[in-house]
Amino acid sequence: MRTAATGLDSPAASASHALALRAPDQVMRLERLGAAHPTRLSFLRAMLRRASREQWRFSIPLWDLDAAGHGRALLAIDTPERRYTQVCFSTPLADADRTDRVIATAWDTSYVLYDGEPDSAEIARLEANVPRQEAGRFTPKDLILSRANKSVRLFEHVVERLAEGRQPDPELVESVGYLMRTTAVYGNGKFGIADRDRIAGRPEFAGPFRAEMLSVWLTRAFTVRLAEHVAEQRAPGRAARLDPTMRRALGVGNSTGLGMAPFLVRHPLLVHRWHFARETALARVRALRGTTADRVAGFLSALAAMREDVRRWRTEDPVQAPRVAVLADELALVASRAPHLLAAGDDPWNRLFLFGESELTLEGQEALAALILEPHGDLIDDLAETMDAEEEPSWRIDGTISLGAMAALVDAAYGWTDRFDFAAPEATARFWYVSQEKLEPRLGERADEDGAELEQPLAVARDMVAFRRALAEADPAESLAHFLMRHPDWRHAARRAFIAAVHPYSEVRDNLVSAAMRPVDLLRAKLAFFGASRFDPRSDRWLRISLFAGYPHPDELATGS
Template sequence: MTLQDHRVVPKLRTPHEVLSGTDMNGAWATRHSFARSFLRRAAARRWSVAKTRLDFDAEGCGTAVYSVDAEGRKLSFIAFSRTLDESERTDRVIADAWDVTAALIEGDLNPDREADLRRNVPIQERGRVDPDTIILTRANRSARFFDYVSDCLAAGDQPDVDFIGPSPYLIRSTAFYGNGKFGLKEFADFPPDHPLAVPYRSQMLTAWLLRELSMDMVEHVAREKAFQRGTTAASLNAEWSKYLGLGNATGLGMVPFVINHPGYLDAWCRLREVPLAASLGQDYHPDHPDLARVAELLRQADRYLAEKHALETAPFLRAEAIRPQLQQLLAELQTYRSTGSEPARVLDRLHDVATALSPEARGLFASIVIELRSDFDDAAEALLTVPDSTWADTTMHCWELKQLLDTNYRWVRAYDFTDPERASYYWFSSEANEEPRRALRTGRRPGTVEHCTDIARRISALSEDLERFPAHCSISAFLLAHPAHRFAAARVLQTRPYYYGELRDNLIDAEFLPLSTQRFQLATYGMNNFSPQSTDWLRVTLFSGAPRAADINNGNDADDWLFPTAPKESAR
């Protein structure tokens, strides 16, 4: 079976189902999320990570270097640490200073190169690096959690789960720059056999090493505090080492990105939909071991959600609202396992039940079902390399373009753009920091450049003029007469190869919720603990429950951290 061709997969969900904001509201990480697939490969191929240097003062300020041997490729992660006043810390991209700045590089870290990195990495966007520097990143300490955990360890104790709460991390990352920015290496320059040639792998490696750094820093600070107090510091125990993740916050910039890359959107959807359809299309005997695995994962999900009752999730469902829905699914599954006699498509039926319950229940159950299909791992990795698509077929006739509109963009007809509510917002780049923003159209200043995120409106206008143009004429002739539709025509042809290439949403609509698209993307990266802070941005956690460097060095990826739960001795 192939991940590329939707026609060979039974009961693949339709674009209308998959690409709606409602469905994306329930997205959860899966075994094919980038964080999971990265660590799975690192363990399988026996990557090794060494702490080359941890040169910190009593407050954890200084330099850290980690060396990585990734399938014979030598990589280094160098980080520069300082301490900021809490008033200087921000989740925003526009900050000028951070507690930690770091770079992932390829090749030797000699003194001259380190000196150059030391000048440029701490100033981030204002600096420039050599083309063998792969990723620039930065992060801030959590003033509440970092100091608290170092105090606990200095006293010889482990942290208390109730104090840490539902989002466990020590530092929060705010950006991962790559692919040619500021002189960085372009990802296209990686040869196909390079371990970082898979999209997003270098960012995931960098984020994971940031998490590793955060725990090494907090243990160092704890030892310094203990020395000053005349006590003996503890190290994080095995449970806490895996439970602590990396904090992150993200805003509106992710939405235009996925709009501008329909091939990525299609690939990310297939990562979920193809293995899901393959499992839902199978008959399962009541004693099939996969059903026992699903039952156990439903229990794990329930335990995970029980610990998240304090997490603010609106407008998504709260954890306590999802738990009874999972318990209903588990009860129906257990009934079939104990009373069924003939093979049946029980997971398909339960997926239908979950869909009727809520987007969150459906998305979570889908992630559990996808967990059954390890046979898709290699195909999923290959799927992420997306070739550029072009629209250069200018000889196409107008009637052919109309057919494509009817096949792929019929959903646009649901919007009446004579209603001002359907075009309430516009998207633009902030003059101060070049970040994507959206604002009410009524307050738009003359001359402000609007991003081409208004796909539905543009396609609607294209359809109207195309209906009045001779069907036998070429697209070139049509665009000569209607040059304003060049973008819309290009969009129709650009998305033609993709089954899941276009969001079924109007991004300028008064009712559009950016959080839906953001959640889908973040779940694809492998993040969890979604906590919206407004309609436009949210906080998340990455790598909570993931293996540490020592685990990977031993070839143990512990690939069972879909629903990470807190250390038991202090759990609720």
């Protein structure tokens, strides 16, 4: 049976009925995007499912570290067709030089995900370049480049306790959550590493950011072994290994700032694919006529796990901290109401979803949406393979269309911009630019800072309001081609309009140069699709997150656990 909502032919769909996806004007508002939670479609989850299904094999071909944990190591993953090696370098770093800022030039550890296994000559080349990061020189054999700094307090505590033959303090482990945090994970041809085209056709990297997730997963494995290694060197034969439960609880931290924020604007087709897949998954589940005891049990188990994760969620951000407290209460409410709402009857999952829409905050609604997906892998996991997209930088502009028809197309796709008054100073209080020093995106204050003449075209809502006005003032019978020949500055707006006309989830439907805009909402929206959790804003412009906390290590997959 094919349903209008799911576009799916499958036995699971035969028990469903047509149900519309959530509207883009609901889903793509910045406040809701800033409440996003990871789901089973998130990129690290999709990678782990493939790794488990294909039984990827983990090994350590080289472990050459001194007593202080400085040196080099190779951690290898064998997929059914290829070997990939995380080449790891651990180097001394003075406390004065330890910073998460992008301007740093030295780090505790640095990594490259290598295509194959490097020989001695390649290891020497990498050792000369990888610790230098942006200043190094790389080849297409180098797939991912990254670096990470220790959480010094927790790392030293773990080493000290293990050297004493004891386990770390669970409360301290819980409060920090990681031994290392990455400050950059580069892919897609940066600094001479491999272009995406080199690996895009490989099944293990078929989805977005799968290579990056593999690299971070191996970084996590290295950091745990690094701590155990240093402990063993301090107390040979007496040091303990990390308890498996505590070992799995440790993720990889990440510090992310404005450099990531414009991504959701610059990649409209990809952003549409991500959100369309998630919304399709939610519609498939909501459309189910009934449910089973196993699915209900799976939901309740996921709910219990999320409640525990929220209990461990630490942030002092004045906006996010109250939201976390409210979320804990809302999940308790869901726990009390879900058994009744999922009891026998039609549309149980939709009933639960609508309860959330009426009773929960945006944070709670998005958490519940993620939970509803959890027990339905057989119905939705295929969508994880549809979330990649080849962006078309020359997306074809139909120059033959009349300006009247173009105006109608833009009005339909961007009518949501009517709610903004760009004559108000606060509506255009900021501007996006690229730092000359680091070639990274930055956000300027228009009234107080120079550089607005170098503004990047990221104020889509403002530009579309002006584009609509320009079209309305032109001859409706004129062709778009002639109009753009006279006004080439509108080419970027025309191109976006053609994309948005057929990809409704491609735009963040908000004003990204407003004084009230919080860039961390953009960061969270993207990182949730990666699979990040425990979002900890450190200001409105950067945040820390955790990746892979609670998930298996590579050697655990190899043993089938």
